[in-house]
Amino acid sequence: MTSLNEQDKFQSPFVTYNSVVTGATADNELSRSMTILRNEGINPIVVMEITSESTGVLCGVTEIQTWLRDWLFSLPKNSRGLWSVQEGSNINKGEVVARIVGPYASFGLYETAILGSLSSSSGWATAAKECVKAANDIPIVCMGARNIHPQVVGVMDYSARIGGCAATSTAVGSDLHGGTPSGTMPHSMILLFGDTLRAVLAFDKHMAADVPRVALVDTFRDEAQESVEIARSLKRKLRGIRLDTPKERGGVTPSMVFEIQSRLRNEGFDNVDIYVSGGLNPERIKEFVDSQAPVIGFGVGNYISSASPLSFTADIKAIQSDKVKFDNSNIDDVDQIIENFQPISKRGRLPGITENNKLVRLF
Structure with missing residues (x-):
């Protein structure tokens, strides 16, 4: 488990809105999928990548980090993580600007809010x-x-x-x-x-x-x-x-x-x-x-x-495979084992983790 001191290092002016937590701001298809997956007992650890569809200035990182810490930080360090390009950085079309790792049920409902924050904030910053x-x-x-x-x-x-x-x-x-x-x-x-x-x-x-x-x-x-x-x-x-x-x-x-x-x-x-x-x-x-x-x-x-939002996409790019058993793992950190995840993606997207040396681990 991560120590309280590690949590205390992060200070944010943002809050996690109740409407986001309850899923009231989420696309309804995500709410329905969470119900179905929960009833079927499906909740693997996944790697989700967020990719920019245009050039501009990245903003919204601190806000989504605040939210994701609320949802993921209490989990063992070997089962969650957030990587991101630095707030205020110039980004290019097709660039992976953030990577989220965690049990899908812990954050999947909030895809709409995460993309919305990045899109609007980056549009204004640009x-x-x-x-x-x-x-x-x-x-x-x-x-x-x-x-x-x-x-x-x-x-x-x-x-x-x-x-x-x-x-x-x-x-x-x-x-x-x-x-x-x-x-x-x-x-x-x-x-x-x-x-x-x-x-x-x-x-x-x-x-x-x-x-x-x-x-x-x-x-x-x-x-x-x-x-x-x-x-x-x-x-x-x-x-x-x-x-x-x-x-x-x-x-x-x-x-x-x-x-x-x-x-x-x-x-x-x-x-x-x-x-x-x-x-x-x-x-x-x-x-x-x-x-x-x-x-x-x-x-x-x-x-x-009135600036137009910058468009971002969120895609699952890898899923925990049967070879990785976290309950019995002695590995401390998730970045040591996600390379063993099963690459996956929808058609038209490349499966597997996309490298970007601008990504910095936030937790």
């Missing part, structure tokens, strides 16, 4: 990485929470951080990735105050001193005009301004950024940073980078949150 790459070291903040269901916001934010985002916008996301929520102020607050400067002064009055004073400047008047007015009022307390001009007005452009920087500098406010958000994607980000617009950070929402 989209984030595309934005980060386009930004060429300019920080990206993920602001996509409003574009997805609130139940998955935290995982999306976590995935964005794995993809390279410097920060995310929600507390639940920050709880998972360990960062600090990032944000400025919404248009709604400014509209309720009826004046951008009044809203900014209220922000300065009520927010703690360590909260950066970054003003949203496109609600009522010309962006450059509002920027200068706020800078005159807050002076050195103003950390920056955020441009979020809607597409109905042409959106934020590199030329707008240059103009605002010039007007601020003419007033002596060369300390004010400029942040850009609103409908950004890698192509638009690259426009600002290529023009060398003085942008200190980008806020990206829908491009990350």
Whole structure:
């Protein structure tokens, strides 16, 4: 048996949801198969491999490791194991990204959840990485929470951080990735105050001193005009301004950024940073980078949150053979005996264990 100390080495911010444990989120065919196999007394130790069907950034490993530890970790070490490519790694189409070994009944019901976590998380991480790459070291903040269901916001934010985002916008996301929520102020607050400067002064009055004073400047008047007015009022307390001009007005452009920087500098406010958000994607980000617009950070929402999931498949590739009797085995670790398992697969897939030197044993 594995010692408690080995279990304690793993720390995870994720939890195992009751809906996953009960199989409520599983495809019904898996629930039916578990009933049939249990009634027939069929429960061999199997090797299941998870393979990527596209290129991208792998994410979701920590979450599925959390689940699989709950389901498999109490078993003898010679009958269970998890290997995976590292979270945040670049993966290729056809690459085996994870290998699970254990009695099928201990985890087979959860195939749907495992693939779903990897698929969605990797899709978000991949989209984030595309934005980060386009930004060429300019920080990206993920602001996509409003574009997805609130139940998955935290995982999306976590995935964005794995993809390279410097920060995310929600507390639940920050709880998972360990960062600090990032944000400025919404248009709604400014509209309720009826004046951008009044809203900014209220922000300065009520927010703690360590909260950066970054003003949203496109609600009522010309962006450059509002920027200068706020800078005159807050002076050195103003950390920056955020441009979020809607597409109905042409959106934020590199030329707008240059103009605002010039007007601020003419007033002596060369300390004010400029942040850009609103409908950004890698192509638009690259426009600002290529023009060398003085942008200190980008806020990206829908491009990350609406990213298509990366597809993965899960296949049993080997099954415990009659030659291996775990109850009477003196072998301590499952990786010493899975080579004696019977290779198997469905048609179209290669039977047997697929080698990948990027796989690392997690337990």
